[in-house]
Amino acid sequence: MRKILLWIDDSSFLQYCFSTILKNKTNYEFSAIADVNKKGKKFLDDQNLLDFTSISYYRECMPKKDHNPDEQFLENFEKKYGINLWTVILSERLFYNFTTYYKPSKKEILSIVESTCRFFEKALQNISPDFVFMKTTDNFHNTLFFELCKAMKIKVLTLASGKLANSTHVSLDNDAIDETKPDIPVTEIEIEQFLDEHDPYKQDKIKKQKETTPIKKRLINFIRYMKEKEDETYYPNFGRKSIKFILINFKLMYLGWQRKKFLEKNSIKTLEDEKIVYFPLHFEPERTLLITAPFYSNQIEVITNIAKSLPIEYKLYVKEHSSMELLFWHDKSFYNDIIKLQNVKLVHPSVNPKQIIKKCDLVTTIAGTVGLEALFFEKPVIVFSDVIFSYFPNVYRIKNKNDLPKIIRKVLTLKPNKDGIKRIVSLYKKECINIDRINLQHKCMKNIGMDGINNLIIPTQEKLKKFIDENKKELEIISDEHISKMELYEKNNVIQGHRNDVMIL
Structure with a gap:
């Protein structure tokens, strides 16, 4: 048995x-x-x-x-x-x-x-x-x-x-x-149907809707939670059983409002006519960074290394994750560290990521789903961890940051092809x-x-x-x-x- x-x-x-x-x-x-x-x-x-x-x-x-x-x-x-x-x-x-x-x-x-x-x-x-x-x-x-x-x-x-x-x-x-x-052959029509049925941004939208709780209800839940007299030795509950817990959340709401104003003023909403490498920020804290890519969880460090590795004619577009609104956005100092890099532009979270993928020549991501989406647009991808698609055609896994300049230049010379798309559709059809x-x-x-x-x-x-x-x-x-x-x-x-x-x- x-x-x-x-x-x-x-x-x-x-x-x-x-x-x-x-x-x-x-x-x-x-x-x-x-x-x-x-x-x-x-x-x-x-x-x-x-x-x-x-x-x-x-x-x-x-x-x-x-x-x-x-x-x-x-x-x-x-x-x-x-x-x-x-x-x-x-x-x-x-x-x-x-x-x-x-x-x-x-x-x-x-x-x-x-x-x-x-x-x-x-x-x-x-x-x-x-x-x-x-x-x-x-x-x-x-x-x-x-x-x-x-x-x-x-x-x-x-x-x-x-x-x-x-x-x-x-x-x-x-x-x-x-x-x-074994792999299965796929047609052009199947590729189009697959992306329509399995669009990752539909998944992100559903996830955000499910996780969004109105502020008033969140405060009521916080008060109910504080009244619970159980599991006080359970480490995720540390520091959450006092009035300080609610005061911190009020402070975070105010900071979130300030950070949103900062983003409105300091991020771009229109893509300019220039050569682009794309890096979308991850939602954090989340397992994608902390567990999947523990040695690349510092996003500012990764962005800086990519910026240092770009050819002189390229700009790095860094887009904030729209779901960070749930956690009151990143601190203003985080955004300032991005903005002060002269060859980097901070992109407003409302910008449709598909527009950037279509316009860019390369997508870089630590461990994000954007890499899968990029393959459907025949764009090459650089990743910094082992993920579902890191061994697909047109995807390059960075294992040594010193190799980044050389790999970026190599990837930017690649011609568009559908090998990565076909690999995705085959894998998902046979295994999911x-x-x-x-x-x-x-x-x-x-x-x-x-x-x-x-x-x-x-x-x-x-x-x-x-x-x-x-x-x-x-x-x-x-x-x-x-x-x-x-x-x-x-x-x-x-x-x-x-x-x-x-x-x-």
């Missing part, structure tokens, strides 16, 4: 939902690691839609304030599993760079890391799962869990967005689509399922009351059963895809994600 371990947290109950369908098609044993609030714990303890042999609650392992971290244990843990802990630690926005509400000390951080390592190691040794079902990693502890599973040779099936609208894949890697089938995972996820969370703050969710069997019944078709497809991938990976003895190797069906 296969043992399946589910990762469940306040922002993701999808794995639970499709597993209630999967259980009726298989003879699997289910366990769970749950990072949920007290209401989520009560639901999991009381529910009967899915029989669990065990549930391990992550928040119960949080250390006491006076705990002294055992650094020798952490050193031994690193050596045993080959995991660089500081890479994982500094990918956590609440430990580094985005400590708006609370700045934890090194002692607090290492105490949390030690407790987390011990908790996950013990849970995985006790359960000994064949497969783990989880969402895309997005914080310190689920990233550490993912890396530990890989180190222990446990197959992790990640249900992830394909970075384009209406595309979802199940893979062993957060940032790659496993190739399990035509489901909008992000939209489905938001529907699930809306059903259980999440409205901008994870800690306010109140999952109940009635609410989740309603969601499962209303979305049974999509959940059936996701369930079948997991079954298919498990059989495929076992047959081919695959543990790590494969990009190019075609597996035996």
Whole structure:
């Protein structure tokens, strides 16, 4: 009997939902690691839609304030599993760079890391799962869990967005689509239809709409959240249980208004008649920078290096991400660092990115979806991390920043071709399922009351059963895809994600 371990947290109950369908098609044993609030714990303890042999609650392992971290244990843990802990630690926005509400000390951080390592190691040794079902990693502890599973040779099936609208894949890697089938030929008409159906900017628009909460409602949610008397030892809640929390948010709203005025005055809304290299800013903090590209997460540094590498006749157009409005924009000093570069222009977030892609000669991105979009316009792409499309034709992955000037000049001499487009369409048609995972996820969370703050969710069997019944078709497809991938990976003895190797069906 296969043992399946589910990762469940306040922002993701999808794995639970499709597993209630999967259980009726298989003879699997289910366990769970749950990072949920007290209401989520009560639901999991009381529910009967899915029989669990065990549930391990992550928040119960949080250390006491006076705990002294055992650094020798952490050193031994690193050596045993080959995991660089500081890479994982500094990918956590609440430990580094985005400590708006609370700045934890090194002692607090290492105490949390030690407790987390011990908790996950013990849970995985006790359960000994064949497969783990989880969402895309997005914080310190689920990233550490993912890396530990890989180190222990446990197959992790990640249900992830394909970075384009209406595309979802199940893979062993957060940032790659496993190739399990031979390439398929595609026609010009199929390429046009594909881009219309899977336009990444439709996905961004949907995501922004789902994540936008009116200011008045956000303030009400903040007050409700502050009244909650639970999980105060849980590190994401540090600094969020005082009046200072609300005062900081009022201050951020005012700063957001000032920053917006600054952008209006200091960014361009019309593209000029000049040679352009394009770099769109990433939304931050987000996993795309912190986890996918941990050594290129300083966007100002990357922009400066690109600017230093450009041929003299080119300008670098840097466009702000429109969704940064949700986080009150970047600080004015951030924009000033861009503007002071003489061969760089800051582009207003309202400018349609497609206009820039069509006009530019090269798209550069740290790990953004814009690289996929650029290939549809037959534009070459430079990326700074391993992503879904980093090995496609006309895409160049930077591994040494000293090579940047040479690679930029080489790429700018390339002639437009459709090789990259054909590769995208083939990959997505053969490996992705035509489901909008992000939209489905938001529907699930809306059903259980999440409205901008994870800690306010109140999952109940009635609410989740309603969601499962209303979305049974999509959940059936996701369930079948997991079954298919498990059989495929076992047959081919695959543990790590494969990009190019075609597996035996």
